[in-house]
Structures are given as structure tokens and as C-alpha cells.
Amino acid sequence: MSIRILICDDDTLIRESLKIILPLKGDIEVIGDAANGRECIDFCLENEVDVALIDIRMPIVNGVEAVREIVKNTKTKCIVLTTFDEEDYINEAIIYGAKGYILKNNSPQQIANSIVSVYNNTIVMNENVLGKLRVKESEPEIKKYNFTDREVEIIKAISEGLSNKEISNKLFISEGTIRNYITTILNKTGLEHRTALAVNYLKGNL
Template sequence: MINVLVVDDNSFITGGLEIILGTMDEIEVVGSAENGAEAVAFCQAQAVDVVLMDVRMPVMDGVEATKQITETTDAKVIILTTFDDDVFILKAIANGAKGYLLKNNEPELIRHAVMSVMRNQSIIQEEIWDKVRQSLETEKPDVSPDLSGLHLTAREMDVMKAVASGLSNKEIAKNLFISEGTVANNISALLGKLGLDHRTQLAILYLTGKVGGGEM
């Protein structure tokens, strides 16, 4: 069973998620919290596998709570957000969030996200990533960031650029005339080489020369 904590200051949201997740065989909701401080305390006191975390909450917001939870526990955080919260996305990623989903998703997509982060995969919904990419490209300086210090091969740079463009592994494979398996291996190797956790950080690094707000 995957132990899930639901965090939101709206009891309608937490109650609804508890009911929905309670119908799933692989998931057990072990509790709920109304703010980030409660979530941190809960995760530090009890075994939690995945936290479904709101962003805007009193006492402590979800971005800071994500940082404290990922630094002090083994719990993995999935941010549940609205489009109005997109300014927090990069900071939440930098703070260790493993997933980023819109709140109005179908239950099956939330279940898939929970299962994916438990397999050490990171999830960011396409609509959210499109907004992040557009924002980064709008703010991107006229001179592209100098990535020469990363010592990447031409193929690694091609893969990194494709990821930053929002292409799927299938699309990258088609464009670079390699197999999807090779693409996946190249991305995994890049993440390991650069000390990153997921492809979103890889894309942010390519576009800005930074990882979620911090220089490499």
C-alpha cells in the first residue's frame, strides 16, 4: 500500500480526494493537513510515501513545506495546483517536488502520478510545462546561457535541447533517428552526469543556465 497525505486548506478538496483515493486498491490515505506546517509535522511523525500538496495555504505554503519534507523525510511530494499558481512552479521543483498536476484532473491521472513518483519517475502535466516553457522563453536573455562548462557531447546537447522544447521521448527519437530506448538512456545518463532528478530540471537548465533558480 502507498501511504498518502492530502494537504489543502479547503476541506472540500481534502475530503473529495480522500474519498476518491480511498477507492483505489494500491493507495491508503493516512491523513490530511490544512497547511504546510501541519504537513511537515505529520510526515516527520508518521510514515508517508506521497504527499498531495496544495500551494497557497496559511501558516506555511506548499513550496516551503515541500522543501522541509523532502529534506527531512523520505516522502515524495506532488503539487496539486491551479493555473494561477504557475509562478510557484520553478521554486517547488527546486525544492524537490516530484510531480506537478492541475487540481481538476480525473482520478485516474492522479493515481497514475502517485504510482509514477513511487517508481522514482517525475510527473509534470503538459499544460503546466507549456506555461513554464513559455515563461522561461519570454524571460530568456538575448544571449543563450553558456553551457560549455557542462562538458556535454553534441548528442547530449541535442537531447537536452529536445527535452527543453517539450518533446516526448517518441518525438525525440524520431527527430534524432534513434530508438526510444536510446533516448531514455541518454536522458538518464544526462541526469546522472548533471546531478539532476528529472527532465524538467534538465529543460530549465538548458533554457536558463540554472536549475529551478540555482546556478549549476
């Protein structure tokens, strides 16, 4: 079964291009498009949309407000697809329930892969966007999955945006050992990659 998506962008060229390209990059069916947040909300309320690609800056209702209404009132999963990576936009979209925040400079294949990941319950986010997520004043407390102390240290290091080499230098263990720990952590959580791990940690979902 194809993933049913809605494309919401006030740029007609973007909408029409994505409608043509995305179905060529995966098992994706574009069932509609919208030029503003209000149209996007109404379409999701009236149709069964699996994933909505939503721009941020749009007339009538912006993308952040659209995400909030769609997540609150439907089962549609929202991905913000935009040229804007301002910190406030990112954090508001994630708070309101966006499952992804990616930039338009990604390749069509990367965008299609993000749609598939979000459809399969994995959060997606560009690395440069991840670094702009604000952590709550109190550090998130890891409560689930029976992580070891070392696994917790590695999760926190990943959430700080550190590479395996930087984590190795910080914790005085080899990069190979770190890769093994990350594989174990991902298996425990069911997440697919380190970005999803970091986002879920920062949102307090672990």
C-alpha cells in the same frame, strides 16, 4: 505494500473526495490529511509518509514552504496538486525538491498514476506546467550516460517542448528515428517518459 499518502489542502471537500477516490484508483492508502502547510509538515515529521499531495495556497504555511521543510527533514516525496500554474510557484516548488507539479483538473486516475510514478522515482509534470520552468542563465550541461551528440540534440529539443514532428523538421530526421532515439535515451536514464526527461535536463540532473 500500499503507497502511504498524505493529502494537504485547505478545501475540506477536496480532501474528503480524494480520500475516497484515490484508494479506488491504485494501490494507495491515505494515512492522513492536513488543512495547512504547518499540519502537513508536522504529520510528515511524525509519520512515515511515502508521498504527500500538497496544495499551494494555504493558510499559516503555504505549499511551497511545506515542500521545502518536508524534503529537507524527511524521506517523503512531494507532489504539488493545485489549480495554480503561476511560473514562480512552479519554479520555487521544483527548486525546493517537489517531485511533481500537477493540476487539479487532472482525472483521479491521472492523479493516482502520478503518485505511483513519483513513488517509483519519476518526476511528473503537466505539459503546460513544464513550459513554465525557468532554465538557468547558463544552459544545463549534459554530463552523464554517455549520450551521443544526436541524443543531446533530441533531449534539448524535448526540453523546449517540441513534439516529435517539430523535432523531425528541426533536425531533418524521420519521426520514427526520433522515437527510437527517445526510447534509447529513456533506457539509458531509467526515466519513464519525455516529460521526466525534460524536467531532469532543465534541473541539471542529466
